[in-house]
Amino acid sequence: MRTRLTELLGIEFPLVAFSHCRDVVAAVTNAGGFGVLGAVAYSPARLDRELSWIDEQVRGRPYGVDVLLPGRVDAAAADPAARLGEAIPDAHRDFVAHLMRKYDVGRPDIWPPDGGAWAPPTTAAGRAADEAGRRVTAAGAMGLVDVALKHPVRLIASALGPPPPEMVDRARSAGVPVAALVGTVEHARRQVAAGADVVVAQGTEAGGHTGEISTMVLVPQVVDAVAPVPVLAAGGVASGRQMAAAIALGAEGVWCGSVWLTTEEAETPPVVRDKLLAATSLDTVRSRCRTGKPARQLKSAWTEEWDEATESPGPLPMPLQMLLAEPALARVVRAAEAGGEGARDLANYFVGQVVGQMNQVRPAREVVYAIVSEYVEAVARLSRLSG
Amino acid sequence: MRTRLTELLGIEFPLVAFSHCRDVVAAVTNAGGFGVLGAVAYSPARLDRELSWIDEQVRGRPYGVDVLLPGRVDAAAADPAARLGEAIPDAHRDFVAHLMRKYDVGRPDIWPPDGGAWAPPTTAAGRAADEAGRRVTAAGAMGLVDVALKHPVRLIASALGPPPPEMVDRARSAGVPVAALVGTVEHARRQVAAGADVVVAQGTEAGGHTGEISTMVLVPQVVDAVAPVPVLAAGGVASGRQMAAAIALGAEGVWCGSVWLTTEEAETPPVVRDKLLAATSLDTVRSRCRTGKPARQLKSAWTEEWDEATESPGPLPMPLQMLLAEPALARVVRAAEAGGEGARDLANYFVGQVVGQMNQVRPAREVVYAIVSEYVEAVARLSRLSG
Numbered sequence: 001m002r003t004r005l006t007e008l009l010g011i012e013f014p015l016v017a018f019s020h021c022r023d024v025v026a027a028v029t030n031a032g033g034f035g036v037l038g039a040v041a042y043s044p045a046r047l048d049r050e051l052s053w054i055d056e057q058v059r060g061r062p063y064g065v066d067v068l069l070p071g072r073v074d075a076a077a078a079d080p081a082a083r084l085g086e087a088i089p090d091a092h093r094d095f096v097a098h099l100m101r102k103y104d105v106g107r108p109d110i111w112p113p114d115g116g117a118w119a120p121p122t123t124a125a126g127r128a129a130d131e132a133g134r135r136v137t138a139a140g141a142m143g144l145v146d147v148a149l150k151h152p153v154r155l156i157a158s159a160l161g162p163p164p165p166e167m168v169d170r171a172r173s174a175g176v177p178v179a180a181l182v183g184t185v186e187h188a189r190r191q192v193a194a195g196a197d198v199v200v201a202q203g204t205e206a207g208g209h210t211g212e213i214s215t216m217v218l219v220p221q222v223v224d225a226v227a228p229v230p231v232l233a234a235g236g237v238a239s240g241r242q243m244a245a246a247i248a249l250g251a252e253g254v255w256c257g258s259v260w261l262t263t264e265e266a267e268t269p270p271v272v273r274d275k276l277l278a279a280t281s282l283d284t285v286r287s288r289c290r291t292g293k294p295a296r297q298l299k300s301a302w303t304e305e306w307d308e309a310t311e312s313p314g315p316l317p318m319p320l321q322m323l324l325a326e327p328a329l330a331r332v333v334r335a336a337e338a339g340g341e342g343a344r345d346l347a348n349y350f351v352g353q354v355v356g357q358m359n360q361v362r363p364a365r366e367v368v369y370a371i372v373s374e375y376v377e378a379v380a381r382l383s384r385l386s387g
Numbered sequence: 388m389r390t391r392l393t394e395l396l397g398i399e400f401p402l403v404a405f406s407h408c409r410d411v412v413a414a415v416t417n418a419g420g421f422g423v424l425g426a427v428a429y430s431p432a433r434l435d436r437e438l439s440w441i442d443e444q445v446r447g448r449p450y451g452v453d454v455l456l457p458g459r460v461d462a463a464a465a466d467p468a469a470r471l472g473e474a475i476p477d478a479h480r481d482f483v484a485h486l487m488r489k490y491d492v493g494r495p496d497i498w499p500p501d502g503g504a505w506a507p508p509t510t511a512a513g514r515a516a517d518e519a520g521r522r523v524t525a526a527g528a529m530g531l532v533d534v535a536l537k538h539p540v541r542l543i544a545s546a547l548g549p550p551p552p553e554m555v556d557r558a559r560s561a562g563v564p565v566a567a568l569v570g571t572v573e574h575a576r577r578q579v580a581a582g583a584d585v586v587v588a589q590g591t592e593a594g595g596h597t598g599e600i601s602t603m604v605l606v607p608q609v610v611d612a613v614a615p616v617p618v619l620a621a622g623g624v625a626s627g628r629q630m631a632a633a634i635a636l637g638a639e640g641v642w643c644g645s646v647w648l649t650t651e652e653a654e655t656p657p658v659v660r661d662k663l664l665a666a667t668s669l670d671t672v673r674s675r676c677r678t679g680k681p682a683r684q685l686k687s688a689w690t691e692e693w694d695e696a697t698e699s700p701g702p703l704p705m706p707l708q709m710l711l712a713e714p715a716l717a718r719v720v721r722a723a724e725a726g727g728e729g730a731r732d733l734a735n736y737f738v739g740q741v742v743g744q745m746n747q748v749r750p751a752r753e754v755v756y757a758i759v760s761e762y763v764e765a766v767a768r769l770s771r772l773s774g
Contacts, residue, residue, distance in 0.1 A: 001773050184669060185743070204591075205601035213668045214592035214601040216623030216632060217740040221668065236603030245603060245632035247772060248765050281600045281608065282571060353604040356572070378635050379773045385634060386388050386766045 003252035004230045008177055008198070009034050009154055010062045013372055014253025015243065016232060017364070018066060018157075022050045023265035026057035027364035032372075036064040036157055036255075039144045040135055043128075047144055051151040064155030064179075065148040067141040068209075070293060071161030074317040077137050083121035084133040088320050091313040093117040096328050099305055103342030108331040117328060129327075133319035138164045149174045157181065157200065160209055160293070168195035181234070181255075183211020188222045192229050199226050200255045203235030207258040207352035209295045210235065210286060216249065223250035238354035240374025244382065258352040263364040271336040272349045273361070275300075281356030290329070290350070292321030298355065300348035302329065390639035391617045395564055395585070396421050396541055397449045400759055401640025402630065403619060404751070405453060405544075409437045410652035413444035414751035419759075423451040423544055423642075426531045427522055430515075434531055438538040451542030451566075452535040454528040455596075457680060458548035461704040464524050470508035471520040475707050478700040480504040483715050486692055490729030495718040504715060516714075520706035525551045536561045544568065544587065547596055547680070555582035568621065568642075570598020575609045579616050586613050587642045590622030594645040594739035596682045597622065597673060603636065610637035625741035627761025631769065645739040650751040658723040659736045660748070662687075668743030677716070677737070679708030685742065687735035689716065 005014040017028035018036045025035030037054065039047050047065075054063060076087035093116030100107060100117070110125035111117055119125035134140040145156055145167055156163075156171045157179040171178045172195075179198035180191035188199050201222035203215025211218075215235040223231045230253075233246035238259035246254045261268050262276055275298060285299045289306030292315050297303065302325075306312050315321045335343035362370075392401040404415035405423045412422030424441065426434050434452075441450060463474035480503030487494060487504070497512035498504055506512035521527040532543055532554055543550075543558045544566040558565045559582075566585035567578035575586050588609035590602025598605075602622040610618045620633035621642035633641045648655045649663055662685060672686045676693030679702050684690065689712075693699050702708045722730035749757075 003772055185667070203601060203603065205604050213740055213743075214590060214623050215603045216590065216601065216629055217592050217668050217743065220626060220628050221743060236601050239607060241607050241636050242603055244635035244769065248631035248635050248769055249628050250765075252772075280572070281604050353600055356600075356604065356608060376773070378637075379769050382631065382635055382766050383770050385390055385639075386763065 005198070005232065005253040008230070009064075013368075014232070015368060015371060016064075016253060016255045017260055018255060018257040019260045019266070021260070021265060021267045022054050023267070024260045024263060024364050025063055026054050027263070027265050028260070028368055029054075029058045029061045029063045031365040031368035033368050034062055034064065034155070036066050036155065038066045039148065040066075040068040042144070043131065044143045044147045047147045048150070051148065051153070055151055060152070062154035064157060065144070065153050066157040066159060067144050068136050068159050069138065069141050069161045069163065070136055070318050072317075073136055074320050077133050077319050080134075083126065084130050084320065084323055085118045085121050085126050088118055088316065088324050089313070090116060092316055092324055095311065095313050096324055098311070099302070099346065100328065100331070103301060103332075103346050104340055105332055105335045105343045105346065108327040110327050117324065119327065125327075129323050133323050136319045136322075138166070142166060142170075145170060149176065155179055155198070158196075162191050162194035163196060165195065179232070182222065183213060183218070185218075185221045185225045188226050192226045196229070198230055198232060200232045200234050201251070202255070203233075204286065205296070205353040206235030207284070207296050207355075208350040209291070209293050210352075211294075215246070219246065219249040219251055235352060236354060238357050240371045240376070241378045242354075243371055243375045244378035248382075258354050259358060259367060260364055261349065261351060262358045262361055263367055264361055265364045268349065269333045269337060269347075271333060271344060272347055275347065276349070276351060276355055276358055277360070279351075279355045281353045284351060284353055284355060288315035288321065290321065290325050292316055292318035295350055296352055297350045298348040301342075301345040302332070302348055392585070392619065392640040395617065396451075401619070402755060402758060403451075403640060403642045404647055404755075405642060405644040406647045406653070408647070408652060408654045409441050410654070411647045411650060411751050412450055413441050414650070414652050415647070415755055416441075416445045416448045416450045418752040418755040420755050421449055421451065421542070423453050423542065425453045426535065427453075427455040429531070430518065431530045431534045434534045435537070438535065438540070442538055447539070449541035451544055452531070452540050453544040453546060454531050455523050455546050456525065456528050456548045456550065457523055457705050459704075460523055461707050464520050464706050467521075470513065471517050471707065471710055472505045472508050472513050475505055475703065475711050476700070477503060479703055479711055482698065482700050483711055485698070486689070486733065487715060487718070490688060490719075490733050491727055492719055492722045492730045492733065495714040497714050504711065506714065512714075516710050520710050523706045523709075525553070529553060529557075532557060536563065542566055542585070545583075549578050549581035550583060552582070566619070569609065570600060570605070572605075572608045572612045575613050579613045583616070585617055585619060587619045587621050588638070589642070590620075591673065592683070592740040593622030594671070594683050594742075595737040596678070596680050598681075602633070606633065606636040606638055622739060623741060625739075625744050627758045627763070628765045629741075630758055630762045631765035635769075645741050646745060646754055647751060648736065648738060649745045649748055650754055651748055652751045655736065656720045656724060656734075658720060658731060659734055662734065663736070663738060663742055663745055664747070666738075666742045668740045671738060671740055671742060675702035675708065677708065677712050679703055679705035682737055683739055684737045685735040688729075688732040689719070689735055
């Protein structure tokens with residue numbers, strides 16, 4: 001199959017796989033798709049190691065890297081002297097500590113034994129939290145991009161806000177195209193004006209940070225608005241029929257994230273994986289309660305408490321909510337894996353409405369082949385029906 | 388183009404047009420599609436007249452009728468002796484009266500001059516309201532179906548709950564298939580068990596009563612769950628590319644509603660039509676504030692006041708919210724047409740996210756032809772890209 005995307009990325013089949021797990025990235029790339037590693041969870045040094053591992057696995061086959069660049073973050077994140085942990089209000093720390101007690105989870109190791117739900121700034125955990133929070137600023141993301149560009153990446157993708165001019169310049173100098181994720185036509189226009197070479201139009205049904213407009217409605221409008229810039233469709237795509245639908249809408253390829261979470265290669269904790277396998281398409285919610293920006297995820301006691309409990313203080317802006325939530329949710333998963341029922345109720349993860357289709361654990365390679373083969377069938381059926 | 392749907396309905400192209408306006412139904416049917424008249428707004432006698440008019444226009448070409456059958460309604464609606472207007476609490480009447488004052492709309496004619504926002508039961512308006520409210524019960528809907536079956540209709544469609552056995556029996560005896568609208572896989576299975584011959588899988592992006600799952604995600608799951616029952620895709624379909632996408636997902640045709648609202652034939656009041664033409668895909672909301680059940684509609688001061696104002700008493704169950712809202716919103720439209728700015732802010736209508744694509748007024752026939760021609764192009768592009 002040939003589209004401008006397959007030419008640009010040097011691939012056989014325009015199936016892009018977003019994952020935080022290097023094994024998934026390598027497996028999809030080696031199966032003829034295009035893996036993109038979500039880099040936001042990594043320090044620059046760690047990212048360098050992950051990409052070196054991928055380089056060894058894929059031996060020249062193309063892959064990419066994704067960074068998170070919100071248009072707006074909490075002011076503390078922009079101030080290199082600020083201690084981000086200290087910007088988290090007491091009410092929020094207390095609420096998380098209350099949840100940990102209520103659901104019998106125990107306290108994350110990085111919290112001070114006598115105090116609230118945070119990592120004290122003078123500890124290693126506090127410094128790591130500061131650094132993690134700053135990775136969603138332009139300066140932090142550039143650190144990751146610089147590492148990526150030392151590797152043979154074929155795409156830099158930027159989620160949330162427009163890529164800063166510096167990022168576009170450095171990627172261009174390295175001959176690497178820049179992709180930008182968007183949820184509205186206006187954002188698509190803004191991203192192209194900022195220099196995006198590829199637009200990923202992502203519908204509300206997608207997992208993770210996402211807008212309100214469905215893929216079916218969004219993709220054709222974005223295709224028309226940014227032509228001739230090529231568009232990848234994201235959100236609701238986890239099968240060959242859905243991929244054929246996305247291409248019918250005018251996209252030149254697809255960007256899938258959720259479907260890899262239940263592959264053999266994914267590092268999804270078993271307790272979360274089992275919840276994903278059991279969930280229906282009604283079991284997700286778009287909530288600010290993990291990162292501070294609306295992100296679709298599995299409904300759980302965590303989303304219910306933050307979004308509905310009367311004592312909830314409401315989510316903090318990005319990146320503070322991430323800094324508050326992630327250590328707590330990591331502890332939740334550990335407690336759930338150890339058999340804690342309350343912890344199991346709290347555990348969740350970013351996933352799209354396609355979770356209702358994810359009913360078995362398969363190698364990522366098999367998922368790629370299944371999508372290719374169902375895609376071919378869907379196109380053949382469409383041609384046949386249309387005489 | 389041939390699918391089981393085109394065979395079943397006796398049409399050339401599996402494009403079903405839902406409209407409350409007989410002119411749209413006739414125009415689409417005469418252009419080779421299949422018009423379906425939404426009957427819930429009509430008394431049986433009025434429906435009979437509308438269908439006779441359609442019969443004259445379409446001269447044997449096929450069309451259908453749609454009724455609304457919620458699984459659950461307010462208890463008063465099931466009691467033939469109850470006065471529905473009296474079941475509306477004072478707080479709700481007062482809130483609507485407050486909105487009418489706040490936005491300078493004036494009082495609907497059917498409200499008592501000295502009292503709250505309702506039609507007194509002893510007046511003709513009160514009796515008409517009682518009857519309108521009962522049209523969404525099984526008995527009320529059967530009255531409409533009986534009228535429809537005296538005409539050469541080729542489809543009875545039922546929205547919200549499963550069609551009652553009586554309806555399926557009478558339609559079957561008349562040789563007329565029954566279609567049922569669904570928003571989840573579970574509902575689809577229930578509707579087929581209740582005797583539906585066709586399932587309309589409707590995504591959250593659709594206008595009017597709608598669920599939470601997007602078309603992209605819902606349609607393939609419903610197709611697999613009810614096979615070999617044919618599925619129409621609804622929600623997010625207003626162009627040929629979107630129709631091709633829907634067929635790629637496994638549907639055998641599409642059901643479109645919103646796109647007809649800005650056709651020349653539609654009776655959409657000009658003030659509402661202009662708001663639809665100006666709206667983007669971000670300007671809709673799924674709210675209970677017009678009917679008591681979640682229905683996607685244009686955001687307006689009406690939806691904001693009901694859903695966000697601290698003094699809002701929250702929506703009533705169906706059909707009480709309809710009985711309260713519809714006379715008020717009819718008055719709002721009259722005031723808006725007369726130039727009232729507050730009324731213009733309140734005015735809205737049921738519409739899907741495709742409203743962002745609806746940017747010009749065209750004859751319904753031209754919309755059908757544009758969809759057919761873009762559909763053919765989209766399928767050709769898909770075949771070409773796939774080699």
